[in-house]
Amino acid sequence: MNAFTELAGIELPIVQGPFGGGLSTVELLGTVSDGGGLGSYGAHILDGQGIVELVAACRARTRRPFNINLWVPQPGEPTAAADADKDRLRPYYAELGVEPPHEIAMPDHAEQLAAILESAPPIASFVMGIPDAGFLAAARERGILTFGTATTVEEAVAVQAAGMDAVVASGSDAGGHRGAFLRPVHESLVGTFSLIPQVAQAVSIPVVAAGGIADGRGIAAALLLGADAVQIGTGFLATEQSGAHPVHRAALRSERARTTVLTRLFSGRTARGIANEFVRDMVAFESDVPAYPAQNALMTPIRQRAAQRGDLELLNLWSGQSAALAGSADASEYLAQLREYLSAAADPNRS
Template sequence: MRLTGLLGIEHPIIQGPFGGGLSSVALASAVSNAGGLGSFGAHVLHPTAITGLVRDLRAATTRPFAVNLWVPHAGEGDPIDPTPHIARLAPLYRRLGVEPPALPVAPDFTEQVDALLAAAPPVISFVMGVPPRWVLDSAHDKGITVIGTATTVDEAIALERAGVDAVVASGSDAGGHRGAFLRPVEQSLVGTFSLVPQVVDAVGSPVVAAGGIADRRGVRAALALGADGVQIGTGFLATRESNAGDVHKAMLHSDAAKVTVLTRLFSGRTARGIHNGLVRELAAHEDEVPPYPVQSGLMQPLRRAAAERGLADYVSLWAGQAAPLTASRSAKDYFKELVGT
């Protein structure tokens, strides 16, 4: 009740945001229209695109929805000489017949936030850190609900102290990037079953369990652990409305999805995805690749060419450990199964 009341939704189910172009207005609005909270991951969007996105979401649903941004890490965006990193990837560029890219300029966080606050979606969620005080104050002045994302108990406490309205407790089972921000990722990998009850004990705000929840059993288990609701990523990524490519979706319910790994190779920041050829081939360089967003920019032409040609070995196949529980269907049908109707 606490979470549904706070967010103005019917069922305590949040469709997790997907960064990197995998979110869609169709998916977020389908989930919101079904009585959950649809989300759109906007961290790669420039401010004008964010303004247009919120307009499109408002046109697609009259219900509450969330837009998600990444809080930048210290030093993120500092200039890095890409030459040795391009040399490392040169054989792959040749193999897929693509040119090394000019490094894209990442959107500025403050400008993204300004655009988002001006567009005033009902809910803003953050990952990768604690949103600055002025962001929280300004959001609350406008009546916007703010959700923060924690991977450890200490991160949940830090988010609550900063004034977020609800905390996502993201267990290490989850798909996509790890949002650790107080300690290195390898010291912040707590499974959902361990993390959720500890966060529930540590904070007074509503707690949303994330990671490894993909069906009705997972929803019930999370609520039994004391969570006020759940955030589901991989399960919604597999639905027809998500913007994941055909290769990615097919892999989510293939045998390969039984093996997911944490890797920095695709983006420079640790994320969970299906073990594939690129991860095997570059395994020795896991600690050498440049940080996000440089590695992500260098990999972009490879990921794009591979997705176009259906080459699963070079696509970042983000997936959580519950991927084998997912199926291809509409978001509406999936949502009905989750709520047991």
């Protein structure tokens, strides 16, 4: 036991990274939680009722602690897309036989927070910012632990100052969206193994290392540098229990995963994924696409049809920089491999 496992009520200092956009599954969450880690579910696209139903489904799947993750809205997010933004993508709409969206609809964040308080999952974690003080106080009263995500030391200090229970220190190696909220993303790209010791030195709450960790060596390095636990995203995304499309999971286990890029093209927020034809063809427009959720809405028909066709050249292939180090394609076996490393490391007499 350490500060994090005792806090979270889990056995292993391993958190399954939460995946948004339909990539999380209750089955993966339950598999990791039942195996002694902390299963997670990215719920930012769900409305309040969806979150209540999700938490009920998670409780039906596992009796162990689990984590529900939400995004914190950013100031000034656009509520409409310009015709020029749609025109840029019209060749793709035409090729795939789909239409651009007529409206941009996102779940109400206040409703999401109310649903968390109503359903009371054991843990609620947040990226892209810090929820308001009223919510954090109400969560504390209901026994809900809250974790914040930081990409810089300053953000980690802010998470602690807000009264959150733990901080996920997410290095630039990580796959998926970057959660910077105090400075622009391009000023917040700190590598995991530079970030962890600085965060551990700056805060007193438990620190979870995230980004570029997929095997025992990564766990060892993170713990040595002061982390209390690790969060593994891509390694679990590549398992059969995740919601990733089969061609995405295959790409994570191929040589293609050696080349990842940071891109705004799929959602309007910076995220790390495997480079493909869409990213390369549209790279000149990186700074022109509208912010989230406008670009995300514009890309949704394209991503959905690409998934139906299994076209990995048009899919958002989120991936961290250590995909090649992931273990078994079965989540239970993968977690067992990580457990074996931790058991061996704890017993110096084991060969």
